[in-house]
Amino acid sequence: EAGVVQSPRYKIIEKKQPVAFWCNPISGHNTLYWYRQNLGQGPELLIRYENEEAVDDSQLPKDRFSAERLKGVDSTLKIQPAELGDSAVYLCASSLGPTDRGYEQYFGPGTRLTVT
Amino acid sequence: DQQVKQNSPSLSVQEGRISILNCDYTNSMFDYFLWYKKYPAEGPTFLISISSIKDKNEDGRFTVFLNKSAKHLSLHIVPSQPGDSAVYFCAAGIQGAQKLVFGQGTRLTINP
Numbered sequence: 004e005a006g007v008v009q010s011p012r013y014k015i016i017e018k019k020q021p022v023a024f025w026c027n028p029i030s031g032h033n034t035l036y037w038y039r040q041n042l043g044q045g046p047e048l049l050i051r052y053e054n055e056e057a058v059d060d061s062q063l064p065k066d067r068f069s070a071e072r073l074k075g076v077d078s079t080l081k082i083q084p085a086e087l088g089d090s091a092v093y094l095c096a097s098s099l100g101p102t103d104r105g106y107e108q109y110f111g112p113g114t115r116l117t118v119t
Numbered sequence: 120d121q122q123v124k125q126n127s128p129s130l131s132v133q134e135g136r137i138s139i140l141n142c143d144y145t146n147s148m149f150d151y152f153l154w155y156k157k158y159p160a161e162g163p164t165f166l167i168s169i170s171s172i173k174d175k176n177e178d179g180r181f182t183v184f185l186n187k188s189a190k191h192l193s194l195h196i197v198p199s200q201p202g203d204s205a206v207y208f209c210a211a212g213i214q215g216a217q218k219l220v221f222g223q224g225t226r227l228t229i230n231p
Binding site for chain 1: 123125128151153155160161162163164165168208210212214217218219221222223224
C-alpha cells in the first residue's frame, strides 16, 4: 500500500513569491491534515479536512495561506506571498478515523520550504 | 501555551541498554497518547499508543507508561538498538476530536 505522497520535497523561493505544496493521502483515508514543523519543534496543525470539508482551520494564517481538497482526495496548500518566517517543513498526514490503536495519523515525507 | 512538553531535547544511550523518553502534558482532557518516530528527511511514523483507560501498553521492545495523576507518560525501549536512533515525538489528543498536539521531540542516539 502506497503511503502519503507529497511534492515537491524541497522548495527554495524568494520572499513575496507564491508557493504551493501538493499531497496525495493514503487511499480510503477521509481525513487529511496539513502541519507545519519549525526547526526543533513538533508538528503544528494548520488545517484538517474531512472529505472535502475543512473542519478545523483555526491555526491557518488565512491572510496568506489557503488550502483546498477537491473531490476529497488530493490537497494543495498555498502560501502567497511567502515570508521569511514561513521557512519550515510542511507535512501532510491522513487517517482512517478511530481504530483500535486510536486516531493514528500517517505522515508523508514533508516539503522543506526555504524562503530567502 | 505548550500543552505537551518533552523537556529533554536529546538523549544518548548505549546499545543494549534501556532508553526512557519522557513527556508531560497539561490538558486533563487528553485521553489518548501516541509516540512517533522520525528519521531525517522522512515524516513521523507511528510507534505506539495508549488510551487513558490504561496505564501501560507494550509492543515488542517498546512500552508506554501513562501516569494520569502526574500527567506524565514515558516510552521505554529495551534493549536499545542502533536503528532506534531518531527523533521521538509524543502526541496527545481527545477522542472524537481527531486533533493531535505534539511535543517538541527528543533526539535519541544509540551508541555502539
